[in-house]
Amino acid sequence: MKKIAVLAGDGIGPEVMAEAIKVLDVAQKRFGFALEYRQADVGGIAIDHHGEALPKSTLAACEAADAILFGSVGGPKWEGLPPAQQPERAALLPLRKHFDLFCNFRPARVFEPLAAACPLRADIVGRGFDILVVRELTSGIYFGQPKGREGSGADERAWDTKVYRRSEIERIAHMAFQAARRRRRKLTSVDKANVLTSMVFWREIVRDVARSYPDVELNHIYIDNATMQLVRDPHQFDVLLCGNMFGDIISDEAAMLTGSMGMLASASLNGGSFGLFEPAGGSAPDIAGKNVANPLAQILSAALMLRYSLGEEEAARAIEGAVEQVLANNIRTRDIAAAGHAPVSTQGMGDAVAVAL
Amino acid sequence: MKKIAVLAGDGIGPEVMAEAIKVLDVAQKRFGFALEYRQADVGGIAIDHHGEALPKSTLAACEAADAILFGSVGGPKWEGLPPAQQPERAALLPLRKHFDLFCNFRPARVFEPLAAACPLRADIVGRGFDILVVRELTSGIYFGQPKGREGSGADERAWDTKVYRRSEIERIAHMAFQAARRRRRKLTSVDKANVLTSMVFWREIVRDVARSYPDVELNHIYIDNATMQLVRDPHQFDVLLCGNMFGDIISDEAAMLTGSMGMLASASLNGGSFGLFEPAGGSAPDIAGKNVANPLAQILSAALMLRYSLGEEEAARAIEGAVEQVLANNIRTRDIAAAGHAPVSTQGMGDAVAVAL
Numbered sequence: 001m002k003k004i005a006v007l008a009g010d011g012i013g014p015e016v017m018a019e020a021i022k023v024l025d026v027a028q029k030r031f032g033f034a035l036e037y038r039q040a041d042v043g044g045i046a047i048d049h050h051g052e053a054l055p056k057s058t059l060a061a062c063e064a065a066d067a068i069l070f071g072s073v074g075g076p077k078w079e080g081l082p083p084a085q086q087p088e089r090a091a092l093l094p095l096r097k098h099f100d101l102f103c104n105f106r107p108a109r110v111f112e113p114l115a116a117a118c119p120l121r122a123d124i125v126g127r128g129f130d131i132l133v134v135r136e137l138t139s140g141i142y143f144g145q146p147k148g149r150e151g152s153g154a155d156e157r158a159w160d161t162k163v164y165r166r167s168e169i170e171r172i173a174h175m176a177f178q179a180a181r182r183r184r185r186k187l188t189s190v191d192k193a194n195v196l197t198s199m200v201f202w203r204e205i206v207r208d209v210a211r212s213y214p215d216v217e218l219n220h221i222y223i224d225n226a227t228m229q230l231v232r233d234p235h236q237f238d239v240l241l242c243g244n245m246f247g248d249i250i251s252d253e254a255a256m257l258t259g260s261m262g263m264l265a266s267a268s269l270n271g272g273s274f275g276l277f278e279p280a281g282g283s284a285p286d287i288a289g290k291n292v293a294n295p296l297a298q299i300l301s302a303a304l305m306l307r308y309s310l311g312e313e314e315a316a317r318a319i320e321g322a323v324e325q326v327l328a329n330n331i332r333t334r335d336i337a338a339a340g341h342a343p344v345s346t347q348g349m350g351d352a353v354a355v356a357l
Numbered sequence: 358m359k360k361i362a363v364l365a366g367d368g369i370g371p372e373v374m375a376e377a378i379k380v381l382d383v384a385q386k387r388f389g390f391a392l393e394y395r396q397a398d399v400g401g402i403a404i405d406h407h408g409e410a411l412p413k414s415t416l417a418a419c420e421a422a423d424a425i426l427f428g429s430v431g432g433p434k435w436e437g438l439p440p441a442q443q444p445e446r447a448a449l450l451p452l453r454k455h456f457d458l459f460c461n462f463r464p465a466r467v468f469e470p471l472a473a474a475c476p477l478r479a480d481i482v483g484r485g486f487d488i489l490v491v492r493e494l495t496s497g498i499y500f501g502q503p504k505g506r507e508g509s510g511a512d513e514r515a516w517d518t519k520v521y522r523r524s525e526i527e528r529i530a531h532m533a534f535q536a537a538r539r540r541r542r543k544l545t546s547v548d549k550a551n552v553l554t555s556m557v558f559w560r561e562i563v564r565d566v567a568r569s570y571p572d573v574e575l576n577h578i579y580i581d582n583a584t585m586q587l588v589r590d591p592h593q594f595d596v597l598l599c600g601n602m603f604g605d606i607i608s609d610e611a612a613m614l615t616g617s618m619g620m621l622a623s624a625s626l627n628g629g630s631f632g633l634f635e636p637a638g639g640s641a642p643d644i645a646g647k648n649v650a651n652p653l654a655q656i657l658s659a660a661l662m663l664r665y666s667l668g669e670e671e672a673a674r675a676i677e678g679a680v681e682q683v684l685a686n687n688i689r690t691r692d693i694a695a696a697g698h699a700p701v702s703t704q705g706m707g708d709a710v711a712v713a714l
């Protein structure tokens with residue numbers, strides 16, 4: 001019996017989470033494993049109920065679990081709060097740090113049946129692309145010390161520190177090279193070594209780690225050039241290895257390029273089997289509660305959880321296959337609706353995947 | 358008599374610069390002003406001739422000038438140098454700092470006749486876009502102190518500091534709001550205020566400055582979301598105000614989205630009339646010396662120089678008009694060649710603009 005902390009959060013989170021659980025229930029029966037769910041508040045709803053975005057009780061539920069299935073957090077209701085208390089930051093950053101979830105996998109690929117939704121020119125989309133962004137998630141400028149603010153008048157200033165340790169770069173680089181081995185054996189490391197001292201260091205260490213993976217082709221690219229090349233020819237990339245901030249930027253750009261934002265899952269791992277699994281998109285407050293949100297990213301996040309945290313590779317593949325099949329049958333939510341086919345609801349999509357499974 | 362420091366640099370720099378000078382010569386006659394050019398080495402060629410990317414003699418030539426017309430620097434020959442000595446960094450960063458060129462304008466727009474080269478889907482391109490990225494160019498993490506490296510073994514670490522002063526943010530925000538007033542009166546400030554202390558500060562001050570421009574609509578966007586929105590719907594943006602690093606990233610993405618990289622000029626200003634004007638693209642060593650490079654970005658940079666540093670608005674417009682006309686006549690270099698029309702050479706393009714002028 002594996003324990004799952006279910007943190008549905010705000011906006012469309014609870015709706016899409018219900019569909020992921022529905023699919024996981026079918027998978028349990030078909031593949032003969034057992035999950036125990038423990039729901040806990042996170043984000044805005046946790047602020048409302050407990051006065052903080054990540055209550056101790058939620059942290060305890062996560063600590064007792066084998067994995068965290070995360071929905072999404074935030075919405076207009078909490079936008080007036082000071083930055084440090086806003087649901088996204090106050091929930092996600094401490095969760096990542098507390099569980100040492102240093103390795104964030106963000107796949108961005110074009111789903112064949114959805115290619116028409118891709119914002120790129122047809123001949124570029126035609127070549128297809130399937131990118132894995134590997135983002136360092138617990139260091140860099142997000143967590144670097146010191147940060148602060150002081151002085152007054154024109155001279156008042158505020159600062160953050162981008163800092164990396166050798167051990168931090170080494171471990172994320174190993175994760176990325178290993179992922180590349182399971183894929184097309186191409187790794188592109190994103191940095192700004194032409195300007196930043198921390199990024200000269202990054203590049204050096206990635207080069208060192210590469211010696212253990214002579215079968216993987218390594219390239220280095222500057223972040224500014226990376227944002228250009230992604231647009232011009234995403235097909236050229238396999239694994240993109242990035243620090244925390246650059247990974248945030250690059251993974252979002254890559255996700256949008258697929259045109260399938262509602263389809264993209266992500267995994268945040270601690271290097272062992274524990275992880276947090278969440279959709280790439282946000283809480284989409286504008287469509288929350290309307291039963292129109294696309295639950296596929298949440299369902300595919302559940303599949304990643306089966307793969308990385310629960311050792312249920314077969315079930316993970318079956319869910320991914322069921323999603324492909326449903327798409328091929330032109331069953332679509334509103335965001336990805338096919339011309340001439342009426343969209344299904346959030347629940348309708350969950351049902352369709354459950355049946356296909 | 359205005360003095361221009363002409364820093365052609367490496368790669369295609371000298372070729373495209375020759376065409377810009379050709380066009381400037383015609384403009385002088387037609388509009389009755391006089392320029393004196395002073396050529397100086399910069400970048401790789403300066404390393405070869407003088408042992409440094411920005412020799413004192415070059416700096417002196419710039420100091421004596423009313424504006425700097427810059428080509429491009431760097432190439433494979435100098436790639437083995439330590440990061441701090443590479444031509445791009447060792448030439449551009451000190452030039453920006455020395456002349457306090459804190460305000461970088463990077464326009465990114467689709468040239469109608471070239472819309473087919475845009476990497477976005479036809480319906481997105483169809484809406485058109487015309488963005489001005491205003492990038493802070495002399496502060497932020499590029500120049501912040503301390504930066505360094507220390508320790509050894511797994512604990513060895515390296516860091517950079519992202520720091521902004523109130524005065525630095527205020528002056529770039531004023532430049533951006535004033536630019537928005539000359540355009541469509543929409544300003545979007547790009548930050549990461551949900552995570553970074555320096556960017557909370559940035560957002561606060563931009564909001565303060567906005568009070569002086571009630572006629573300009575202000576929005577804030579996170580950098581990760583900005584990279585997505587640029588791809589999904591670039592039409593929504595007018596002026597994008599960014600810090601140094603985010604501006605580097607965003608302006609390159611926006612430039613590539615236009616599909617007209619060889620067409621984009623940029624201006625780096627000191628808030629008075631002095632400035633450095635350069636193409637957005639690089640030194641393109643692969644096509645250097647072949648008389649095929651597109652000189653239009655360099656020619657349009659010369660137009661920006663006339664506008665911002667020399668007060669020759671009429672001449673600037675005339676050059677921009679001549680470029681539009683040449684494009685409309687299907688006169689194209691290889692990079693933007695129209696189907697069924699043989700491309701012209703670098704010189705051929707310069708001649709065509711000169712004639713149109």
Ligand SMILES: CC(C)[C@H](C(=O)O)[C@@H](O)C(=O)O
Pocket residue numbers: 088089092093248551552581
């Ligand atoms: C909400 C925010 C703190 C977060 C980040 O920047 O890491 C988000 O953008 C993400 O990418 O998961």
Ligand SMILES: CC(C)[C@H](C(=O)O)[C@@H](O)C(=O)O
Pocket residue numbers: 194195224445446449450605
């Ligand atoms: C060459 C490099 C230092 C420079 C920068 O990052 O500013 C370049 O990318 C640019 O945008 O002008």
